[in-house]
Amino acid sequence: MVEITEVVEATTSNNGTTETTGLKKDAGEREKAEAQGADKSKPEEKQRHVQELTTLQLEGLKQVCTACGLGPRSALSPTDPTTTKSTAVCSADGLIPLKRCSVCHQAWYHDRACQQKDFPKHKKVCKRLLKQQQQQIDKNTNKVVCCRVQESNDSRGRYVVGTQTLIFGTVIGPHNATCGKPLPVWNGDDTVSISDEQIKPHNKNTRKIDNQHWQPIVAPVLLENHRRYRCVVCFGLMLENNSNTPSVSTTTVGNRKILEQYYPTRLCSDACRRKAAAFLPSEQQAISTIYNQKSNNNPPMILPTAVLLYRLVLATERTGQIKQVLLEQLQSERADPHHIISDEEKAHEQAVCATTWAMMKAITTLPLWHLDDLAALLQQVKLNAFSVCTGEAVALGVGLYTTTTTTLEPAPNLFNHSCRPNLLQTFDYGVAGQYPSLRLTVCVPQIHAQEELTVSYIDPTLPRHLRQTRLRQDYGFHCHCPTCRDLGRDELQIKCARKKSCSGTIRFPDGNACCDQCQTKPANDNLRDDLLSKFETIESHDMAALETAYQSTKQQCKPSSWIVQEWGERLLQALLDGLGDASSSDDAQLQYAIAAQAFQLTEELLLSSHHQGEDKQQDCLLLRRTLLRYKSIKLRLFLNVRPTEAMQELERDILSTCATFFPSHHEIMQEIVRDCCL
Structure with a gap:
């Protein structure tokens, strides 16, 4: 007993x-x-x-x-x-x-x-x-080096390969990429030190395994839509009674009003306040100075990339080691030299550099960089930065994760992109006094020795042309991975016009749409463009429009189509949000109706995603399917549909899979454990 x-x-x-x-x-x-x-x-x-x-x-x-x-x-x-x-x-x-x-x-x-x-x-x-x-x-906890950097003469530049066979669930971090040598971390002042927490032994009660996670070179930047509800340092959710308390270091009432309007920030603990002292006062002073200036021009928007650029400038001026790392980044750039920057991209880059330059000018103790130097640094940020996301891929912020050691040691920015990655990046955040850290986990059954280790910079479920567009716009290169080279692969999967008698799919070779089996042409030549334009315009909170779009797309495309899945997941999130709002009322009938509709939708999405999972190219979607199953199980428990079976699946499958990608204190893990204790 x-x-x-x-x-x-x-x-x-x-x-x-x-x-x-x-x-x-x-x-x-x-x-x-x-x-x-x-x-x-x-x-x-x-x-x-x-x-x-x-x-x-x-x-x-x-x-x-x-x-x-x-x-x-x-x-x-x-x-x-x-x-x-x-x-x-x-x-x-x-x-x-x-x-x-x-x-x-x-x-x-x-x-x-x-x-x-x-x-x-x-x-x-x-x-x-x-x-x-x-x-x-x-x-x-194996300290044996399991990956190393290789040089290439092609567009890959420097890249990372495994030195031994890696199995599913192996974490690639500083502990096994640098022989266990801890990484120096910028302290926010003029020093770079090695954290003792990275080298102390771990036991079964250890709460964090810092040397399995990659640390940011400077503090990641929280996105604007999260600044009033999450801590600007650790990205953790604020307590309800503290979420309305601004974290302002300036003294004048006018400056506080300006910052609360244009750059609100929250800090969850004394540990985060101490951490924020390295960068937040300078930012607040610069932003309040910009908005206090009387000018005929409208003040600039405080873009997250501009703030990250400012923090990098601040770090390079305080320690030469950070500057050396940024210089080394230039050697590993993967940008296509023939890439033509669009007018929209150019305008965005100019706005980012102008905002950073204005923030530097507001701080008289900082040397004023030339705009060309800021533009060069911005290109490094665009190529090497990661979006800090929740477990469900909701973007929280942006950070630059790299190593502050010498060259030719593996670092997250050296892992090349693939639309069929063998590593999955997740983030550990919400730990008071610590910046969000990056965790890279093997997400395929096995990676052979000398095989390249890759991650996906974007959502790998997007169709080929959208993946190429986003990679070209955001990272400046054209992807040539095996998935993108497979021109016969069609992610839209539009049904043939002869739906009852033909199971073929409409293809678009050279712009001429026709069925790949019976050669029948669709009634609408612009069908693909219509589907994509609707996808970009409907708001995520418009539940009626989402329902109409999902049902319409389901009739036109096969269930495993990425656009059917995307519409379904958007509608599901809207239903779950509606269920959360309804839970504050006493209308049990309304709650049951919303939950029943959401549960039926999860069953449809799981069935179609199962067909997607039969393709071995979709191993990277395991976590996404697991979290969808988790939502379905929670709805089953709410509706009391096969509750015993649901609890068994929760403990046997959901808990074990999520434990592979998240630490035990992650908000998703805490939620799963609470549900297991029901």
């Missing part, structure tokens, strides 16, 4: 061993114990220890109890007469942070009573999650 695990939190003692502090020891006793060992510990170790505790307390204030579904209690809560002021000394606003399970680090509880109440449900998923976490750690 498994005993109940006490809710404890792992801490590091002075001799490097792991100790635990349970609920029986209150915050005052814990502080006293820390004070007794303070003289023996090194200052940096003490600082890391305090920062870890602060981060855990912050997370505890964000959580709800897995057992009772309630948030943090007050220090003098009438529901818990045993609480005293001494038990809440580390809480914020008089609230006692929840404590998390010491084994899986996913479930959160008020106290031992709540944990005992939930333990019969939680113990199964807790053991399973711990086992998967340990398997993943064991698989990826």
Whole structure:
């Protein structure tokens, strides 16, 4: 019989061993114990220890109890007469942070009573999650170099190949791409250092494996539509009571109003405030200066790329090592020299450079770069930057992930693009005091030795002509991967006009549309253009238009068509948003109707995506299909449709697959574990 695990939190003692502090020891006793060992510990170790505790307390204030579904209690809560002021000394606003399970680090509880109440449900998923976490750690703690950089005389330039056979789920990071040597990181001042967290040993209770993730060279930039709800440093969601509090370092009321209107920022914790001190005050000063100037011209939009460019300029002026890295980037550019920049691209680049130049001019201590130098740096950013995304590929920001070591060591910017990638990039964000980090995971069954390692810079489900357009516009090159060279491959899959008697697909060779089997021409020669134009114009929140477009496209194209899938997923997200809005009301009938429609849609999409998955070129879509299955399972649980089977699939398939691509503290993993504990 498994005993109940006490809710404890792992801490590091002075001799490097792991100790635990349970609920029986209150915050005052814990502080006293820390004070007794303070003289023996090194200052940096003490600082890391305090920062870890602060981060855990912050997370505890964000959580709800897995057992009772309630948030943090007050220090003098009438529901818990045993609480005293001494038990809440580390809480914020008089609230006692929840404590998390010491084994899986996913479930959160008020106290031992709540944990005992939930333990019969939680113990199964807790053991399973711990086992998967340990398997993943064991698989990826190998320090043997598994990839290296090779030089090429063709358009690939420098690229990365595997030095041994790599299996599904292997993480490619600094721990196995550079012989385990930790990467120097810019501190935000004039120094570049190596983080001790990257070299300390890991155990089964380790919360982060930093040396498996690639760190950004400078702080990634949060996109404008997320700035009021996410932290500008870690990209984590803000608490509801803090989301309306601006993080402004300037003193005048006028500047605060300007920044809140044009460049709102939020910080979730003291750790993130300390991290933001390296770049945010300078940005806020520059932006407020720009908007305070009286001019006949309209002030520029603060574009995310311009802010990233400004942060790079700030970093290059503070440390020469960052500048050396950027110079090395020029040697690995993959831009097509014959690429012709469109007027729209040129206007965007000019706007970005002009905004960055204006921000530099506003800070008198910075040397003013020439616009040509800014344009050259912008090209490096465009070629090497990554979009920081959620697990469901929703863009949160943009960052430059590379190595600050010498040349010919693998770095994320050296992984070439392929529309059939063998690596999948995911991001770890929401950890207080840390920038979002990049994780590269093998997403195919096997990569052979000496085979090139590739990622996809764009959505690989897009049709060939859209992939080529976006790569040409955003990255300046034409893709020649095997998938793009397969001209017989048609992702639109428009049905033949003789639908009942012919199962063929309309092809468009040389602009002449006809069926590939019976040669019948479609009634509308502009059918493909009409489908694509509609795809670009309908808003994602217009549910009626999305429903019409999905049903119409489903009649014209085969179910496995990328455009049918895309319309279906857009409609599904609109339905889920509507279900979330309806949950705040007491109209149970409306909630059931929306959930039933969404569930039927997920079943249709899963059936058609299964046919897509039969193509071995779609291995990179495994995570996308898994998350779609997860939505279907949640709807089944809501509607009480085969709930036992749904829970088994959730624990057996969804949890294990997502654990391959995300760390245990990722918001998707936390949500899955909460559902497993229902």
